Amino acid sequence: MQLQTVFLILFAAILAFGLVIFQYYYKSKSKGILYLGLSFLRFIALFSVFLLLINPKITKEQYSLEKANLIILADNTSSIGQENGVNQLINAKKLIKENTNIAEKFNVSEYVFGNELNSLDSLSFTEKATNIGRALSSLNEIFTGSTAAILILTDGNQTLGEDYEFYAGRQKFPIFPLVVGDTTSYQDIRIDQVNTNKYAFLKNKYPIEIFVSYQGKNTASTVLTISEAGQNLYRKQIALNDIENSQIISTVLDATTVGIKNIRISLSPLENERNINNNSRQIGIEVIDEKTNIAIVSHILHPDLGALKKSIESNEQRSVSIIKPSLSPNELEQFDLFIIYQPDTSFEKVYSYIESKGANIFTITGPKTDWTFLNKVQNSFQKNSFDQKEEVTPILNPGFTHFDITNLDVSEFPPLETTLGESLITASYENMLSQRIKGVDLNEPLFTILETNLRREALLLGENIWKWRIQSYREDQDFKKFDDFISKVILFLANSKPRSRLTLEYENIYQGLNEATIKATYFDETFVFDDNATINLVLNSIANNTSRQFPMLLKNGYYEADIRTLPSGDYSFTANVKDENLTKSGKFTILEYDLEQQLLSSNYKKLGRLAKGTNATLYFPSEASNFIEDIIKDNRFVPIQKSKQNVVSLIDFKILLGIIAAALTAEWFIRKYNGLI
Structure with missing residues (x-):
């Protein structure tokens, strides 16, 4: 307590005592024990009131031991x-x-x-x-x-x-x-990694790259074998020693039949080798006989062309050619889908061919587009272009339903360059992205999907989409999100089948450590995403003909079933919507691979x-x-004594108010009883 506060309390006591003397004894001849008692009560009341006015603070120190x-x-x-x-x-x-000593010194977690x-x-x-x-x-x-x-x-x-x-x-x-574990080093030869493509095309060759390593002092000899369904496809003798203890083996195999191929790669075990779990590896390759040929038609050179080609060809089922609009109809026959980049009058023959074939197209416009020609040559959309360049930033439509865009984030995407003007879309359409200029939403389409009974179209009203692909790399250190987005657009355009209310997304082959999930998207009769549906997934093991049922849980704009707990093997499945006559079926394979079993000795040196x-x-x-x-x-872990100061104001003590009230009440009753009032 501060010295100033002590003096104030002392002064309050003297002042209270002086007031009592003045009230009860100054010019008064009354004396006796009655007045002495009344004086004491008055002193207590006055002194307590003065204490409340001074409001001294009482500090209490609390000590604790922290382990x-x-x-x-x-x-x-x-x-x-x-x-x-x-x-x-x-x-x-x-x-x-x-x-017990650990428990006394430490908090154990x-x-x-x-x-x-x-x-x-x-x-x-x-x-x-x-x-x-x-x-x-x-x-x-x-x-x-x-x-x-x-x-x-x-x-x-x-x-x-x-x-x-x-x-x-x-x-x-x-x-x-x-x-923990065995710290002894044993002679061991193993397959560290296998690189191959996920897809292969029928009657083509596909590469396989195998990394083999050896741990030991003596020279070791082994045989590398690649087989499928018990039939050997490749065989090679390998020799390794403590100096040349690794080797990369590359080969190509023929894709002769369509379907999922389980390829087994194995090394013959060494003499007295203890761990042979890492001598083999199983991979899955899907052989397909369909390939979508896509033409990017442009009369100008632009970075967008290369970005689109790279993005689309990230899916090996698609092949992209950049062509001039002067190609003949016979040369255009090889293509299944056309990307029209900033068309002008030189595209007239291309549009005539597309119209005659009813092919699906993806139109990309920009400052170099001849809108007079484009408005005339097709009737799906029109634009009254002012030929004034402007940069527009994208705004995502979260209610877009034609395909899943939940993983698409355009908030950091750079602006595209377009020309100002009002757009009119005459076909049935749904905007995926709309335009914003300098913070103002224009309610104008930027990226939209059009659909009629005859064809499907996509329309992008801006150039420099290559900047979006670069931004995707800046954020994630890869192009996957952007490439997946473009892949979904191309998949939608390449598929002319009627739109389905229930769609599934899954892999045909799951590696043992991969995140194995099956996703579903369900729309109501108006093709609005339904987040109240009940979707069940029935899985059948092909090997033992057993069934399991998984409920598909609602996530951010889709339903998902986690199948990571399934053992390796081949499975078929059916997804059905409760109270709706909607089902989808498919097949997948989970490959057996336990990376934890590849290493036998403990790594105590590391x-x-x-x-x-x-x-x-x-x-x-x-x-x-x-x-x-x-x-x-x-001594780094000795318990630490910590102190805590608890400062309490006297005004917080309610008992002091009780003392004041009690003293004044008692004084009043005593005076009343003795006729002094």
Whole structure:
């Protein structure tokens, strides 16, 4: 309490005493115990009132002891189940968790990880991917601002994510690895990676690239075999040693029949090789006999042409040719779809051919478009162009229904260049994107889809779409989102079948570690997305003829069924909408591949570098008691005494108001009773 406040309280007591003397004894001859009692009550009331006016603050100091955090992080992947890793991990965790000295010094928290970090519920050792970097990053966020140490029980073999050894430089807490599993190095030959195309075309060749590596001191010889349905397609003898311990094998195979091909790649095992799980790899290739030939017709050179070609050909089922409008009708026969880029009078023969064939087209206009010609040569849309250039930014229509655009974000897309003018679309259409100029919405189409009984069309009223593809790369370090968007436009235009109210999106082949999902989009009779539908997915295993039913859950503009829990094999499925006569069917294959089983020995050397990089120590299962002794003695984790000041104003004490009221009331009754009032 401040000295000034003490003087004020003392002054309040003197003032209250002086007032009592003046009121009861000044020029008064009355004395006795009655007046003494009344004087005391009056003093108490006055002094309490003055205290409330001064309102002194009372400070109370509270002390607490905060213990450091010990985070036990256990590897829950299937690689721990090899050898004696499970027993080592469980025994070490139990020994540390139940130690009384650890409990006295630390707040112990337990987590498990595979691909993601989770609170410890139980250990199953069934997760199929190890992401140590993500687990450590998540713990940094959870325990930020506190004193902590991480004990990680793992074999050190990471299969996904950022390399945890290099992550150590950004780690806030010391990490104490306790290595579980077999630390012995064995002679091992394995297939590290297989690169191939997802699709192949009938009667064409498709490439396969195989990365083989060897661990051991002596020279090893093995035979690489590529087979399908038990029939050998390729065979090669390979020799490796401790110096030349890796090799890349490239070959091409023939696509002779249509369908999904399960290709098995295998290495003959070495003598006394312990881990043969990594000697084989299975891949899936779909052989198709259809290829969409697309013509980009342009009389000018522009970056948009190359961007469209690259984007469309990212799907290998499509081939793009950039042609001049002067081609003859016989030369145009080879194309299934036409992209008309900024047409002028030289396009008259092309439009005549398109009209005669009823082909679907994608028209892209810009400042170099001859709108007088374009308005005359077709009757789907018109534009009163003022020949004044302007930059327009896109506005997405979230209610667009012709195909799924939920992953399309155009908010950061650069503007396109167009000419000002009012557009009139005479065919049935739906806007995907509209125009905005300098923050003003024009309610004019920028990218629209047109559909009649005869054909489908797309119309883009602006050039420089290549900038959108570059922006997609800036955001995601790849072109996938933009290429997928263009792919959906082309798929819509290439398909002339009547529009379906129920559409499915799925892969024909799922790798073991891939995100296996089936998506569905459902529209009501007016082709508005229906978010109240009940869609069920019935899966049938072709191998054992068993069925399972999955409900499709509503996500952001689509329905989805997660099938990642299915075992490998071939499946057929049917999606049906409840209370509607709508069904869709399909087939897919889930390939068997467990990356966790590819590595047999623990990577203790890498874990040792992780420990060193975070100023910690590496331990083995037999040294769990040493870890307990070391961390208890470590002065970095001593409990911290923290103090907290609790400042309370006297006016917050309601009892003081009660004392004032009681003193004044008692004084009044005593005076009344004795006839002094």
